[in-house]
Amino acid sequence: MSASAAPAIRCSGLFKRYKDVVAVAGLDLEIRAGECFGLLGPNGAGKTTTVEMLEGLVPRDAGTIELLGLRWEGHERELRQCLGVALQETKLADRLTVAEVIRLFRSFYRSGRTVDDVLAVVELGEKRDAWVERLSGGQRQRLAIACALVGDPEILFLDEPTTGLDPQSRRQLWEIVASFKRGGGTVVLTTHYMEEAERLCDRVAVMDHGRVIAQGSPRELIASLGAEEVVEFALSDGAEPPPEAALAALPGVRAARRDGPRFTLTVAEVHRAVPTLLAELQRRGVELTELVTHHATLEDLFLSLTGRHLRDG
């Protein structure tokens, strides 16, 4: 697998407004062939609108889009043969069997994989003759991906593919995406789960309010925090909380943020920062009720950039 010179997807100045809400406010993206590119952001960030514009399903108000070197205008039929799409919250026909649904989608493509092939990839072989309405949430999502894969696409678009799924189903789906990538395909993924973005994506664009606020590989993004560890603690009720500035001034602490009774510190080294912190709190006569540490995640990055959590939106 080699990355070709031309990007798989290129868009610039992408803009979309709905009445008085600007859903996408000028987006520039370049997605390389063979990579898995993630759009990470809370609900309402404009991820779905962006991806649906890239998929040619939603008309854009401004900007240009190029997929595989072609524009949508004049090349729609060609492009659709090369794409696989799994939309958010699609309910496929209830009383068709799994195999019938996949066969239906296969019939739309000039060339593609066989129904059995695709069933094996998504591990739905034993549910081949089951009605769609009898499938669990995870199984339905795998069916949706099967329908996206059956045309043997060059680019796979997945809009929030694991929302609402249990951890095991989520992992199953990740493996399917990973195997597609190994086959040389390009993946565009939207999600609000930072673990998903970190695991699957080669590069991530962090979105908020219709704009990209950070872009790069997960590692680069976390490194941009300046520090790669996070210490969180909570104080007992009635304790006098120390000011954030005082905490940020402690040696080894890059940044400090307070959210009610909880404090989040970004630190370079946990084993130096924690003793310093405890000493400071003891000096002030303040008691801790909780102390946890973890590696910095994209969630922490988002928090530091916007002051909000990915989940809350």
Next chain:
Amino acid sequence: MSYWRPLIQLTLARFREQLRQPEVLFWVFGFPLLLAVALGLAFRNRPPDVVRVAVEDVAGGGADSLARALGEGRGLRAVVLPPAEAARRLRQGSVALVVVPGTPIVYRFDSTRTESRIARLVADDALQRALGRRDARAVVDRTEMARGARYIDFLIPGLLGLNLMGTGMWGMGYAVVDARKRRLMKRLMASPMRRSQYLLSFIVARLVMLGPETVVLIGFGMLAFGVPMRGSVLDFAGLVVLGAVCFAGLGLLTASRARTTETANGLMNLVMLPMWILSGVFFSSANFPAAMQPLIQALPLTALNDALRAVMLDGARLGAVAVPAAICAGWGLVSFAVALRIFRWS
């Protein structure tokens, strides 16, 4: 390039969705049959009822002799009653006519009721004969019940028209709105499937289901009730197909922009209910006042029912029903054209 493969798969999918839902099978086949049986029984032709007449028992007598004379009349039964009781029974409808002896004889009855008008004629005829009237000329009665003129004969083609409208509109319209609501339509648009294939699949599925639907209803009418098929079967089939396509178009139009199934339901009912009542399904549309007739004749279901009846019961050729057929076709064409122009494809 295979245009047909997606079309075949889409049509198969339509069939499977419909046939795997028992409710659909009921509404398409069971419901019209139930209606035909129930209404056919309720309104079956029966021999005329006996006419009941009351004679007021007034001072001065004469009531008994009048009652006797009336009793001579065919299908007439007379009873002598005190005035108050006679009036009460007239009001209730248990007698159709009250005769008051005297000079002149007085007939009291409700002139807007057919039953009462008949009672008055028969009673008067019986009394006049008893008093000496003679016919100027000998007459002979020959009664026959014409096939094709009974209520059930009127009803069956009407029910077929109703069925075509219902299945056309719900089958096409509701299914489309449902697909749009579930984002299935958007998902299909993201694939190489063409819009024409999508729409055609509905129409092809509709046309194939049409055969069994029509055969079951008409066949039932012919076998169980002896409803005649006087016209050409081919002409009749042609009209059925025309009606189905016309209502598919109307269904598509109603569904062209609705985002929720609630809106779609409301619109469909709005379109169909007037035709349920006005278009001569259960009773002749001529019952409505003359001022409404131009509107009623312009409705697609009225046109279809008129054409179906003309071919089935009167044996008319297609040429004779060109006007109603054209009305149907016109509605279909315009509906499709407008629907395609304003259709929301996701």
